[in-house]
Amino acid sequence: MDDNPDDLASVQIVLSNAGAAVKAVTKVEDALRALMAERPDVVVSDLVIPGHDGFTLIRRIRRMEESEPPPRALPALAISSTDTAEQQRYAIEEGFTEFLAKPVHEHVVAVVGRLARPAART
Numbered sequence: 001m002d003d004n005p006d007d008l009a010s011v012q013i014v015l016s017n018a019g020a021a022v023k024a025v026t027k028v029e030d031a032l033r034a035l036m037a038e039r040p041d042v043v044v045s046d047l048v049i050p051g052h053d054g055f056t057l058i059r060r061i062r063r064m065e066e067s068e069p070p071p072r073a074l075p076a077l078a079i080s081s082t083d084t085a086e087q088q089r090y091a092i093e094e095g096f097t098e099f100l101a102k103p104v105h106e107h108v109v110a111v112v113g114r115l116a117r118p119a120a121r122t
Contacts, residue, residue, distance in 0.1 A: 027049075055091075
Protein backbone atom coordinates (compact mmCIF):
# COMPACT_ATOMS: atom_id res chain seq x y z
CA MET A 1 0.00 0.00 0.00
CA ASP A 2 1.31 3.41 -0.97
CA ASP A 3 -0.39 6.70 -1.77
CA ASN A 4 2.26 7.73 -4.30
CA PRO A 5 1.25 6.17 -7.64
CA ASP A 6 4.84 6.13 -8.94
CA ASP A 7 6.22 4.43 -5.82
CA LEU A 8 3.33 1.98 -5.78
CA ALA A 9 3.82 1.09 -9.44
CA SER A 10 7.59 0.73 -9.01
CA VAL A 11 7.32 -1.67 -6.08
CA GLN A 12 4.56 -3.59 -7.83
CA ILE A 13 6.69 -3.99 -10.96
CA VAL A 14 9.79 -5.04 -9.04
CA LEU A 15 7.87 -7.65 -7.02
CA SER A 16 5.88 -8.89 -10.02
CA ASN A 17 9.05 -9.28 -12.07
CA ALA A 18 10.42 -11.41 -9.24
CA GLY A 19 7.38 -13.70 -9.49
CA ALA A 20 5.20 -12.33 -6.71
CA ALA A 21 1.44 -11.98 -7.11
CA VAL A 22 0.80 -8.37 -6.07
CA LYS A 23 -2.43 -6.65 -5.11
CA ALA A 24 -1.71 -2.91 -5.02
CA VAL A 25 -3.98 -0.51 -3.17
CA THR A 26 -3.79 3.11 -2.02
CA LYS A 27 -6.12 3.15 0.99
CA VAL A 28 -6.31 1.30 4.30
CA GLU A 29 -9.93 0.31 3.68
CA ASP A 30 -9.03 -1.23 0.31
CA ALA A 31 -6.12 -3.12 1.88
CA LEU A 32 -8.37 -4.55 4.60
CA ARG A 33 -10.98 -5.62 2.05
CA ALA A 34 -8.29 -7.34 0.01
CA LEU A 35 -6.99 -9.09 3.14
CA MET A 36 -10.45 -10.39 3.99
CA ALA A 37 -10.91 -11.70 0.45
CA GLU A 38 -7.55 -13.47 0.31
CA ARG A 39 -4.77 -13.64 2.89
CA PRO A 40 -1.44 -12.68 1.31
CA ASP A 41 1.94 -14.10 2.24
CA VAL A 42 3.28 -10.62 3.08
CA VAL A 43 1.87 -7.10 3.49
CA VAL A 44 4.00 -4.18 2.27
CA SER A 45 2.87 -0.74 3.38
CA ASP A 46 4.13 2.80 3.28
CA LEU A 47 3.87 4.43 6.69
CA VAL A 48 2.87 7.94 5.63
CA ILE A 49 -0.44 8.00 3.78
CA PRO A 50 -3.07 10.77 3.87
CA GLY A 51 -6.04 9.90 6.04
CA HIS A 52 -5.25 6.55 7.64
CA ASP A 53 -1.59 5.61 7.66
CA GLY A 54 0.41 2.40 7.64
CA PHE A 55 0.29 2.31 11.42
CA THR A 56 -3.51 2.27 11.30
CA LEU A 57 -3.36 -0.59 8.81
CA ILE A 58 -1.01 -2.76 10.89
CA ARG A 59 -2.97 -2.15 14.11
CA ARG A 60 -6.18 -3.21 12.40
CA ILE A 61 -4.52 -6.27 10.87
CA ARG A 62 -3.14 -7.34 14.26
CA ARG A 63 -6.57 -6.87 15.89
CA MET A 64 -8.17 -8.99 13.16
CA GLU A 65 -5.59 -11.71 13.73
CA GLU A 66 -6.40 -11.91 17.43
CA SER A 67 -9.86 -13.21 16.55
CA GLU A 68 -8.57 -15.87 14.13
CA PRO A 69 -8.34 -19.43 15.41
CA PRO A 70 -5.37 -19.86 15.89
CA PRO A 71 -3.92 -16.35 15.78
CA ARG A 72 -1.25 -16.04 13.08
CA ALA A 73 0.96 -13.04 12.58
CA LEU A 74 1.01 -11.98 8.94
CA PRO A 75 4.51 -10.83 7.96
CA ALA A 76 4.42 -7.10 7.26
CA LEU A 77 7.05 -4.79 5.79
CA ALA A 78 6.92 -1.07 6.57
CA ILE A 79 8.45 1.31 4.04
CA SER A 80 9.08 4.98 4.66
CA SER A 81 11.05 7.93 3.39
CA THR A 82 11.80 8.74 7.03
CA ASP A 83 14.83 6.67 7.96
CA THR A 84 15.45 7.19 11.64
CA ALA A 85 16.08 4.67 14.39
CA GLU A 86 13.00 6.03 16.17
CA GLN A 87 10.77 5.48 13.10
CA GLN A 88 12.12 1.96 12.63
CA ARG A 89 11.64 1.07 16.31
CA TYR A 90 8.11 2.46 16.35
CA ALA A 91 7.15 0.53 13.20
CA ILE A 92 8.32 -2.74 14.75
CA GLU A 93 6.65 -1.96 18.09
CA GLU A 94 3.36 -1.27 16.32
CA GLY A 95 3.39 -4.68 14.64
CA PHE A 96 5.45 -4.55 11.47
CA THR A 97 7.92 -7.40 11.01
CA GLU A 98 10.59 -5.38 9.18
CA PHE A 99 11.31 -1.83 8.03
CA LEU A 100 12.92 -0.50 4.84
CA ALA A 101 13.75 3.10 4.04
CA LYS A 102 12.92 4.43 0.58
CA PRO A 103 14.06 3.90 -2.05
CA VAL A 104 13.34 0.21 -1.45
CA HIS A 105 13.71 -1.15 -4.98
CA GLU A 106 17.10 -2.78 -4.40
CA HIS A 107 16.01 -4.58 -1.24
CA VAL A 108 12.25 -5.16 -1.39
CA VAL A 109 12.40 -8.44 -3.30
CA ALA A 110 14.87 -9.99 -0.86
CA VAL A 111 12.96 -8.85 2.22
CA VAL A 112 9.54 -9.88 0.90
CA GLY A 113 10.96 -13.24 -0.20
CA ARG A 114 12.44 -13.83 3.24
CA LEU A 115 9.19 -12.83 4.98
CA ALA A 116 7.11 -15.05 2.70
CA ARG A 117 9.06 -18.20 3.56
CA PRO A 118 7.35 -20.26 6.26
CA ALA A 119 10.58 -20.46 8.29
CA ALA A 120 10.55 -16.67 8.63
CA ARG A 121 7.21 -16.83 10.44
CA THR A 122 8.39 -18.72 13.51
